[in-house]
Amino acid sequence: MKDHLRHLKDEDVLLLLNDLLEQYGYDFTDYSFASVKRRLQRVYIADRFPSFAEFRYRVKTDPGYLVHLMEQITVNVTEMFRDPGFFQELRRQVLPILATYPLIRIWHAGCSSGEEAYSVAILLHELNLLHKSIIYATDINESVLETARKGIFPLQYMQQYSQNYLLSGGKEEFSRYYAANYEHAKFSDTLREKIIFAVHNLVTDRSFNEFQLIICRNVLIYFNKDLQDKVLHLFSDSLEQLGFLALGAKETLRFTTVAPLFKPVAQKEKIWRKMTQ
Amino acid sequence: MKSLPTLLVIGGSAGSLEVLMQLLPELKMDWPLAMIIVLHRKADSETLLSDLLSTKTCLCVKEAEEKDILLAGCIYVAPADYHLLIEPDGSLTLDASEKVHYSRPSIDVTFISAAEACGDRLYCLLLSGANMDGAEGLQIVHELGGFTAVQDPETAEASFMPKCAISTAKVDKVLNIREMIDFVRDLKE
Known part of the structure; x- marks a missing residue:
């Protein structure tokens, strides 16, 4: 249950969103905060970062990782003839x-x-x-x-x-x-x-x-x-x-x-x- | 900014609707919290759960819509096929992302989101069910200062879900149906 302790704080999320905007031009600041935070939290745990600082560093320095992150932040669930x-x-x-x-x-x-x-x-x-x-x-x-x-x-x-x-x-x-x-x-x-x-x-x-x-x-x-x-x-x-x-x-x-x-x-x-x- | 009302989130699956039908009539007009109900059901359920529940209470019951603001004395029902999240400002967000524990809405998703938005001004109650949804969420609710309660598996039509929560999360209270009614009725702002 250690994962539960590795919780992103609201400030962490805001820092990351700012990085994505400043560095890559992706603006998530007007997205639903709860939803973006949940998506980031999922990636953070799934990709097993030891700390938020390392998560942030990876996002800032690895454009290849950014592609993966973008896929994870945005919701890509769809089906044919849904509804x-x-x-x-x-x-x-x-x-x-x-x-x-x-x-x-x-x-x-x-x-x-x-x-x-x-x-x-x-x-x-x-x-x-x-x-x-x-x-x-x-x-x-x-x-x-x-x-x-x-x-x-x-x-x-x-x-x-x-x-x-x-x-x-x-x-x-x-x-x-x-x-x-x-x-x-x-x-x-x-x-x-x-x-x-x-x-x-x-x-x-x-x-x-x-x-x-x-x-x-x-x-x-x-x-x-x-x-x-x-x-x-x-x-x-x-x-x-x-x-x-x-x-x-x-x-x-x-x-x-x-x-x-x-x-x-x-x-x-x-x-x-x-x-x- | 006006602070959020204290929130009660009730999550349930198989066998939980009957419990709600007993509980809701016991709440008075001046019940002082906001309530969210997350029940597992089929994605294409035509009948509105909120219509059914509203026949059992004098409180206002509505299916949650995106950007609704949590108000004391109101009951919000998570719509079929969407997760329900709570924003820091007390507004609601719907989310059509992947199912969690084969469920959308998922109880974990709302428990966790409520814990992040409400901290210690939160009560979460997990009812009968045959799925492990809710257990992880209750643990996080506990870690972030909220109160956790679970239906006594002995009284649950499907005991797996409450049992699972009791074995993996820090549960503050295990309640039979009568105790649960008293507990919810007497909650204070």
Whole structure:
């Protein structure tokens, strides 16, 4: 039980966050403190540092370690067709409207290893829209994007994903979208070709295009109120008039400064539409 | 800045809902703490646990939303499929990261986070369950000055969780259901 004694103090966390900002330009100071502290605490114990000073020294002097740390601080838990009800609404209410555009541009912000971006590509494919769509899938971590670009996921999850897919209103055999090989499922090139994976930091980077749909689920929960507002303005500025914004199951526009610009489309499934300039 | 209300966190798994249904009706309108309830359940549970619990108490019960501020006399229920953390300023954070002990919400996660935010102004109570979640958290609650209590395994429908906590953490009190009700009812700010 000795691990319990090796507790990071709040001051330690603030020092590290300051190092990450000053030295590497990664700004976590407007992230939820409790969540960042918990993530740092986990790495600190998992990597068996004898003291906080040595942890800090490693972060400051080893850029290779930084890559690992970034992966550990940010949450990269995702699955295909997570919250099937959401994907059902996307299929039913949003994509038929996007179908009227000559070119469909979608931004998937905070895509992690890409499972949801592939899910959206599957929906587009089934509605015969994929050929005229581009999904820009971005994340702060280059290393998870590497996984996303390969489109190879553990075969053991496919049963769960297939179940999610069917619950979301999917009518096909889910297995037609991937080739199984030993422990892996490799998703088809038809899907991959329409997704551009790129690094984008929501805290520091700007808008890079205009979209008809922005999906950003379970990212804002890790930000404080000010940063949430800032990012929501970035989304609003990056949406075309009448574009759609989709957030995670426990995220809301309520009480934010962009709320007046949006009208709810599917309240329970957290989809809004931009109504005013 | 206004200081946080004293906090009671109750964690439970299999067999703990029945205990809560007995405990909650005993609390009066002026019960002076804030309460968080973390119960294991299926990720896609449609029925809201908070709706069910609110039928049993005159205190305000709500499913915790991100950025909610802890208030005395209110009961916050951790939502299915999210961990619940407490910020130093007493606001709540939801977290969709990896399951802990096959559970999200995890009791350990909330116990530890509460200990860091509340220090000695914290009571944690671990109920019936068939999982080892909660034990590590109780130990940290103890180390950071909080009070730890566990349901008497003899009275628990599933005794593994309270037993596990008693054997690995410093537990201040082991309580049967009647004692637990008295203990919670009589907590003071």
